[in-house]
Amino acid sequence: xxxxxxxxxxxxxxxxxxxxxxxxxxxxxxxxxxxxxxxxxxxxxxxxxxxxxxxxxxxxxxxxxxxxxxxxxxxxxxxxxxxxxxxxxxxxxxxxxxxxxxxxxxxxxxxxxxxxxxxxxxxxxxxxxxxxxxxxxxxxxxxxxxxxxxxxxxxxxxxxxxxxxxxxxxxxxxxxxxxxxxxxxxxxxxxxxxxxxxxxxxxxxxxxxxxxxxxxxxxxxxxxxxxxxxxxxxxxxxxxxxxxxxxxxxxxxxxxxxxxxxxxxxxxxxxxxxxxxxxxxxxxxxxxxxxxxxxxxxxxxxxxxxxxxxxxxxxxxxxxxxxxxxxxxxxxxx
Amino acid sequence: xxxxxxxxxxxxxxxxxxxxxxxxxxxxxxxxxxxxxxxxxxxxxxxxxxxxxxxxxxxxxxxxxxxxxxxxxxxxxxxxxxxxxxxxxxxxxxxxxxxxxxxxxxxxxxxxxxxxxxxxxxxxxxxxxxxxxxxxxxxxxxxxxxxxxxxxxxxxxxxxxxxxxxxxxxxxxxxxxxxxxxxxxxxxxxxxxxxxxxxxxxxxxxxxxxxxxxxxxxxxxxxxxxxxxxxxxxxxxxxxxxxxxxxxxxxxxxxxxxxxxxxxxxxxxxxxxxxxxxxxxxxxxxxxxxxx
Numbered sequence: 001x002x003x004x005x006x007x008x009x010x011x012x013x014x015x016x017x018x019x020x021x022x023x024x025x026x027x028x029x030x031x032x033x034x035x036x037x038x039x040x041x042x043x044x045x046x047x048x049x050x051x052x053x054x055x056x057x058x059x060x061x062x063x064x065x066x067x068x069x070x071x072x073x074x075x076x077x078x079x080x081x082x083x084x085x086x087x088x089x090x091x092x093x094x095x096x097x098x099x100x101x102x103x104x105x106x107x108x109x110x111x112x113x114x115x116x117x118x119x120x121x122x123x124x125x126x127x128x129x130x131x132x133x134x135x136x137x138x139x140x141x142x143x144x145x146x147x148x149x150x151x152x153x154x155x156x157x158x159x160x161x162x163x164x165x166x167x168x169x170x171x172x173x174x175x176x177x178x179x180x181x182x183x184x185x186x187x188x189x190x191x192x193x194x195x196x197x198x199x200x201x202x203x204x205x206x207x208x209x210x211x212x213x214x215x216x217x218x219x220x221x222x223x224x225x226x227x228x229x230x231x232x233x234x235x236x237x238x239x240x241x242x243x244x245x246x247x248x249x250x251x252x253x254x255x256x257x258x259x260x261x262x263x264x265x266x267x268x269x270x271x272x273x274x275x276x277x278x279x280x281x282x283x284x285x286x287x288x289x290x291x292x293x294x295x296x297x298x299x300x301x302x303x304x305x306x307x308x309x310x311x312x313x314x315x316x317x318x319x320x321x322x323x324x325x326x327x328x329x330x331x332x333x334x
Numbered sequence: 335x336x337x338x339x340x341x342x343x344x345x346x347x348x349x350x351x352x353x354x355x356x357x358x359x360x361x362x363x364x365x366x367x368x369x370x371x372x373x374x375x376x377x378x379x380x381x382x383x384x385x386x387x388x389x390x391x392x393x394x395x396x397x398x399x400x401x402x403x404x405x406x407x408x409x410x411x412x413x414x415x416x417x418x419x420x421x422x423x424x425x426x427x428x429x430x431x432x433x434x435x436x437x438x439x440x441x442x443x444x445x446x447x448x449x450x451x452x453x454x455x456x457x458x459x460x461x462x463x464x465x466x467x468x469x470x471x472x473x474x475x476x477x478x479x480x481x482x483x484x485x486x487x488x489x490x491x492x493x494x495x496x497x498x499x500x501x502x503x504x505x506x507x508x509x510x511x512x513x514x515x516x517x518x519x520x521x522x523x524x525x526x527x528x529x530x531x532x533x534x535x536x537x538x539x540x541x542x543x544x545x546x547x548x549x550x551x552x553x554x555x556x557x558x559x560x561x562x563x564x565x566x567x568x569x570x571x572x573x574x575x576x577x578x579x580x581x582x583x584x585x586x587x588x589x590x591x592x593x594x595x596x597x598x599x600x601x602x603x604x605x606x607x608x609x610x611x612x613x614x615x616x617x618x619x620x621x622x623x624x625x626x
Contacts, residue, residue: 050529052525052528052529071528072525072528072529073528073529073530073531073532073533077529078529079525079526079529081522081525081526082522083520083522085520085522085523085525085526086523087523087526087527087540087541087544088545089544089545089547090544098527098530098532098540099529099530099531102530102531102532102536103531146526146530150530
């Protein structure tokens with residue numbers, strides 16, 4: 001109930017090829033996140049699955065049936081939009097009931113399902129309000145409610161949290177993950193925020209310029225990025241990607257080491273450098289260290305207890321077990 | 335307007351405009367009220383200098399008991415209602431059409447707006463002489479081309495003809511306002527409705543039309559105000575004959591053709607009352623719609 005297969009799907013807008021032919025399988029019940037920088041084609045890909053855009057080539061199969069030319073309403077998918085796209089002139093109840101009314105369900109069944117969704121999403125007190133009277137998080141929940149009452153084969157989320165403030169985003173992230181665990185329905189989620197991708201996904205699809213860079217579980221991507229793009233994109237703060245003679249020592253064009261895999265010491269270590277700006281988060285401190293060996297400063301994580309002033313001399317030692325090596329094409333070397 | 339000082343400064347600066355507008359409105363209104371209680375027939379020698387005879391509510395009674403009063407109210411309502419219905423229905427359809435991406439969009443939009451720039455007198459004359467003339471009019475030629483007897487538009491179908499002329503003038507206004515309203519509709523809402531299983535007509539009915547309701551009420555409000563005072567088109571085409579005498583035209587006839595200022599002024603006061611009744615109804619509806 002919700003296996004989506006993309007087979008050589010491509011999309012061009014006129015002359016511009018946004019998505020070159022692409023293969024991808026989203027398993028039933030899986031929480032898949034499309035992540036990538038803006039303009040990488042992730043939203044377009046989602047809209048192709050939804051049927052809001054026509055694909056220029058290839059086939060989309062939903063539960064084995066070819067859905068390439070099926071109109072969006074008949075694909076059995078529900079979508080949550082970035083702007084929530086609530087109908088402003090309808091009450092929350094009518095918003096949630098809208099897809100059911102369109103499906104011509106009888107009123108008793110509509111009420112039952114709307115009340116069910118409202119209970120799941122804590123919207124019971126707001127059913128008679130208009131969307132304009134709700135806060136961002138409540139509107140978000142109404143949009144999700146409208147999606148779940150249809151009992152779709154899969155949910156499609158198009159950057160649903162990007163209009164919320166930071167604290168609310170963390171809360172909604174948890175709620176959506178919770179909802180997925182409860183419903184066990186396929187979810188496809190588009191975001192540019194790698195933290196959302198890491199925290200929510202069963203499977204992350206990293207997209208770059210319409211191409212799939214890597215598909216895998218969050219930890220696979222974190223531990224073994226397939227190329228420098230994924231290495232730089234997944235993980236926060238970014239992995240330090242270093243070139244030059246130090247990289248050559250490891251027989252690689254580029255070496256990568258995450259801020260959390262570098263030891264910092266005031267006495268001895270592999271690379272000498274000077275501390276620049278330090279960012280104190282309380283639990284951790286991130287130092288930006290300018291090393292003599294590299295043109296770019298490195299980001300290093302240290303315990304929050306460590307205090308090294310601006311301009312202090314320090315030594316860095318990368319953890320050899322967590323050193324990533326990449327060749328000329330930027331591909332991972334094992 | 336935060337402080338006491340800036341508030342009083344603001345009042346002072348607004349005062350000239352307020353006083354001017356108030357005077358502009360109050361002087362004619364008082365004069366109309368004054369004349370409506372007087373016998374004032376300039377051709378029979380009545381004049382302000384000689385003093386006017388106070389007749390109480392005589393003028394009011396005479397205006398209403400005249401055989402042309404109720405037909406004029408009826409003609410007014412038919413014209414206003416007909417023009418509103420046509421401009422809004424066609425306006426919504428045209429706005430949707432113009433919202434579609436098409437070749438030459440800019441020029442088409444300007445052409446659609448064009449009739450609004452034609453003066454009422456001119457457009458009525460153009461319609462009367464070039465389209466509706468029973469001998470040389472385009473419509474007469476068209477009727478003859480199909481072997482039919484040309485319609486004597488302005489005499490046989492006078493009200494529909496007038497409604498047609500006035501609708502042609504006001505359609506661009508309605509279209510323009512509704513087009514801007516349609517353009518402000520969030521496309522994600524339509525996409526969401528499409529995903530929710532609403533076909534084109536239902537998307538129109540449940541999403542587009544409610545979105546337009548505010549613009550539609552504004553169009554109704556503004557057009558009603560102007561259509562109640564419709565004059566030039568009637569003057570130029572039928573001259574009030576063939577059942578096209580509206581309330582405003584009747585007042586004109588009473589004052590200028592019968593030279594009865596008192597009677598005409600009483601009609602003017604009725605027109606003010608009628609306009610206010612309509613305005614109260616409209617403000618209620620609009621107020622409800624503008625709240626949302």
